[in-house]
Amino acid sequence: MTVPVSRSSSVAVPTRPPVDACPTGHRRADERINWASSIPFFLVHVVAVVGTLVVGVTTEALVLFVAMVWGRTWFITAGYHRYFSHRAYRTSRAFQLVLAVGGATCAQKGPLWWAGHHREHHRHSDTEHDVHSPLRGFWWSHVGWILCRRYDEVPTERIKDFARYPELRAVDRWNGVFPWLAAIGCVLIGGWSGLFVGFFLGTVVLWHNTFLVNSLTHVMGRRRYATTDTSRNNLLVAVTTLGEGWHNNHHYHQSSARNGFFWWELDVTWYVLRALGRLGIVRDLKVPSAEVLAADRVADGTFDVGEFRAHCARARSTVADAHLRPGATPRPLVPGGPESQLAAAELEIELEKAQLDEVLLGAVGAADDLRRATRRSNRPAVPERG
Numbered sequence: 001m002t003v004p005v006s007r008s009s010s011v012a013v014p015t016r017p018p019v020d021a022c023p024t025g026h027r028r029a030d031e032r033i034n035w036a037s038s039i040p041f042f043l044v045h046v047v048a049v050v051g052t053l054v055v056g057v058t059t060e061a062l063v064l065f066v067a068m069v070w071g072r073t074w075f076i077t078a079g080y081h082r083y084f085s086h087r088a089y090r091t092s093r094a095f096q097l098v099l100a101v102g103g104a105t106c107a108q109k110g111p112l113w114w115a116g117h118h119r120e121h122h123r124h125s126d127t128e129h130d131v132h133s134p135l136r137g138f139w140w141s142h143v144g145w146i147l148c149r150r151y152d153e154v155p156t157e158r159i160k161d162f163a164r165y166p167e168l169r170a171v172d173r174w175n176g177v178f179p180w181l182a183a184i185g186c187v188l189i190g191g192w193s194g195l196f197v198g199f200f201l202g203t204v205v206l207w208h209n210t211f212l213v214n215s216l217t218h219v220m221g222r223r224r225y226a227t228t229d230t231s232r233n234n235l236l237v238a239v240t241t242l243g244e245g246w247h248n249n250h251h252y253h254q255s256s257a258r259n260g261f262f263w264w265e266l267d268v269t270w271y272v273l274r275a276l277g278r279l280g281i282v283r284d285l286k287v288p289s290a291e292v293l294a295a296d297r298v299a300d301g302t303f304d305v306g307e308f309r310a311h312c313a314r315a316r317s318t319v320a321d322a323h324l325r326p327g328a329t330p331r332p333l334v335p336g337g338p339e340s341q342l343a344a345a346e347l348e349i350e351l352e353k354a355q356l357d358e359v360l361l362g363a364v365g366a367a368d369d370l371r372r373a374t375r376r377s378n379r380p381a382v383p384e385r386g
C-alpha cells in the first residue's frame with residue numbers, strides 16, 4: 001500500500017544545496033592555447049620522432065625507454081598522485097623528497113603544482129570549475145588545459161599541507177632542472193640513442209600515458225560506482241599507467257592507496273607500495289572497507305547521477321551555443337517595423353533558453369537528491385516475509 005503525501009503538509013521540505021553548474025564547453029580568454037609558450041612541448045615530440053629515426057634503436061636505449069616510461073610513471077602514480085594529491089599513505093620526510101624528485105624528472109612540473117591542480121579536479125569534477133573535464137572537449141582534458149596560461153601558477157591554497165616543506169617548494173621552483181638530469185643520465189648510459197629513444201621518446205609516451213587518465217578514463221570504460229562525475233574504470237589505461245585506469249574506483253574512494261579494488265584489477269603501483277610497506281619505507285596505507293566497497297554500486301540500483309549530469313552538461317552546452325549564433329545577436333528596436341518584431345521574437349527565444357537552462361540545473365539538483373535516496377545505506381530495510 002502506498003501512503004499519499006499531502007502537498008499542504010506542515011513538514012518542512014529540506015532545501016537543496018546550490019547546484020554546481022555543469023561545464024558548457026566554452027573557453028575563457030586565458031584558456032586559449034598559448035602557441036608561443038607551448039613550442040617546447042611540441043618540439044619534444046618532433047625531436048623524439050626525428051631523433052629516433054636518425055640515430056636508430058639500440059638494446060640499451062630500449063631498456064632505457066621502458067625505465068623512462070614506466071619507472072617514472074610510478075613516481076607520478078605513487079608520488080604525485082596517491083601521496084601528494086591524496087595522502088593515501090604516510091612516509092618519512094626523506095622518502096617524501098625522493099617521491100618529489102622522481103616525479104619532477106617526468107617534466108610535468110613540480111609536486112605542489114601537480115597535486116594542487118589535481119585536488120581542484122576532484123573538488124569540482126566535471127563541473128564548470130573542473131580544470132580538465134572532458135565535457136569541455138576530449139583534447140582540452142588531455143592536453144589543452146596544460147597549454148594555456150590560466151593554470152600556470154601553483155594553487156597554493158589547495159596544497160598548504162605540503163607547501164610548508166622548504167625542500168618541496170625548492171623542487172617545485174626548480175622543477176625544470178630534473179628532466180635534464182634524467183636526460184644527461186640517458187646520454188651517459190645509452191649514448192645518442194639513449195637520449196632520443198630513452199629520454200625524448202620515453203617522455204612523450206610518459207606524458208600521454210599520464211594524460212589518458214584525465215581524458216580517456218572520463219570517457220571510455222565502465223562505471224561501477226555512482227559518483228557525481230564521469231569517471232570510468234578502463235583496463236587498458238590501468239595496464240599502461242600501472243593501475244590508474246581504475247578511475248571510477250578512485251573517484252569513489254580517493255584516499256585509497258589501492259585503485260584496483262579487487263585482486264583481478266591490476267594495480268602495479270599498489271603492489272610496489274605494499275612491498276615498500278613491508279620494508280618499512282611507507283606506512284598506514286589506506287584501503288576501503290568491505291562496507292565501502294559494497295555501497296553506491298550502479299548495478300545495485302544506486303542512481304548514476306554522474307552520467308545524468310553529463311547529459312545535462314551537454315544539453316546546457318547546446319543551449320549556450322544557440323545563444324552564440326549570429327542570428328541571435330540583439331538588434332536595435334525600430335518601433336512598429338519588422339526589425340522590432342524580429343527583436344521581440346529573439347528576446348522571447350533568449351528568455352526561453354534561460355528558462356531551459358534553469359530547468360536543466362534544477363534537474364541536476366534533483367538527480368543529486370535521487371542518488372542520495374537510492375544509496376544502499378539510505379534505503380529502508382525490507383521486512384523479512386513469514
Ligand SMILES: [Zn+2]
Pocket residue numbers: 081085086118122250254
Ligand atoms: Zn586523484
Ligand SMILES: [Zn+2]
Pocket residue numbers: 121125213214218231247251
Ligand atoms: Zn578524474
